[in-house]
Amino acid sequence: MPNTWLTGRFRLDVPLVGAPMAGVGDGRLAAAVSGAGGLGMVGVPPAAPGSWVTEQAAVAASSGRPYGVGLMAWALPANPAQFEAVLAARPDLVSVSFGDYRPYVEPLRRAGITVAVQAGTTDEARAAERAGVDVVVARGGEGGGHGRADVATLPLLQSVLDAVDVPVLAAGGIATARGLAAVLAAGAEGAWVGTAFLGCSETTAPEAARQRVLDAGETGTAYGRVFDVAQRLGWPPEYGGRALRNAFFDRWAGREKELATDETAQAELARARREGDFDTAGIYAGQAVGLVRRQRTAADVVAAFAAADDLLSRFTTPR
Known part of the structure; x- marks a missing residue:
């Protein structure tokens, strides 16, 4: 795989982050993704107590590889114990998005934690850079779960790459090695992937x-x-x-x-x-869900993304 800011920063084998998926992605999934050579993340539900964050961070850390935690900025003022638990756990990467994340950026960075913010427009990406984040996630409207649906991934990624100087990851609609190769070729430092892991046995989904x-x-x-x-x-x-x-x-x-x-x-x-009545209850998933056709382990999914290397070699191999 190509060496990127993401692989170098976190010593990854594949430039891939398992997106924080609150409600289905806890420490077990994060540890599985990290153990396979990506960077797994714990998705923190808005009402989860700080003790839950502590417990799941310990599970994620059990792989012995870097891992991350995803927080919802809008939920933190009413639940500050989540942020305190994250600071104490010191994960390698923390995503704080969807609300006023600015008060949390510097405390995280002072603790030696890399800070990411998900941006759904170019203006949001610029604002995140001004706030001092380490990496921006350009999240297109194809993505599963929460975020804006104003701009699709590819046009957003192109615009954000031109607009900011910090590293950029791409999110939304990336579920195979082809998608990873595409965003790397465009200039992203890696992919931020959720839906591809929804069929994995390590999720907490029934x-x-x-x-x-x-x-x-x-x-x-x-x-x-x-x-x-x-x-x-x-x-x-x-x-x-x-x-x-x-x-x-x-x-x-x-x-x-x-x-x-x-x-x-x-x-x-x-x-x-x-x-568990899913004619009524919601299941968050992105437009790449049609590419998720069979149950696999998280390690299988990460390994499949590694095939992006062969696709990218077409750009450098003489014909």
């Missing part, structure tokens, strides 16, 4: 949810705020979520104002989440 992912096609996702509004979560409204389309989403899309006060719908979603 088997029924993993099967839904494996069965989904490339047009099987939808973007919006339905699941956040129904759960009364405090996500800033500019950051919707991309998830597998289901009956609950279709029923409420465009009716979010009504949904915000519908207690029956709120209870219905809460019950579905408890019971």
Whole structure:
């Protein structure tokens, strides 16, 4: 694999970060990705206590390789124990995104932690650079989970690479070695990948949810705020979520104002989440979900991304 800022900074075999996926990606998945030569990340749910962060960071660190933690900036003011636990654990990389991340950048850097921010527009990338982050993640609208859907990955990546001087990772729609090779060729220092790992046995997703992912096609996702509004979560409204389309989403899309006060719908979603009813409960996934066709281990996924090296060699091998 080519040597990039990402591989050099964290001694990686593959320029790949396993994106922090709150609710399905804890320390076990992070350790598996890191152990395979990428950089795994723990996704911290907004209401998780600091003790959970401490426990999962220890699991992620058990691989003996660098790992990271992903925090939601909007959730930290009400749950400062998360940030305190991260500082104490000292992971190699911390992502703080989706809200006012600026107060957290310098404390993390003073602790020797590399800081990333996910940006969905070029202006957000410029703002992150001004705030002093070490690396910007250019996250396109194809990505699963939360973020903006204003710009697709490829045009966003090109613009951000021209706009900032800090290293840039690409996120959104990257699920195979071809995708990794494409963003490396464009100038990214690596890929930030979530959906490709959703079918892995190391996630905390129930088997029924993993099967839904494996069965989904490339047009099987939808973007919006339905699941956040129904759960009364405090996500800033500019950051919707991309998830597998289901009956609950279709029923409420465009009716979010009504949904915000519908207690029956709120209870219905809460019950579905408890019971694993995924016609109602959401499964966050990106547009690359159609490329996730069989259950694999995280090590298998990372190894498959390493084939990007052969694809990139076409640019340097005489014909």
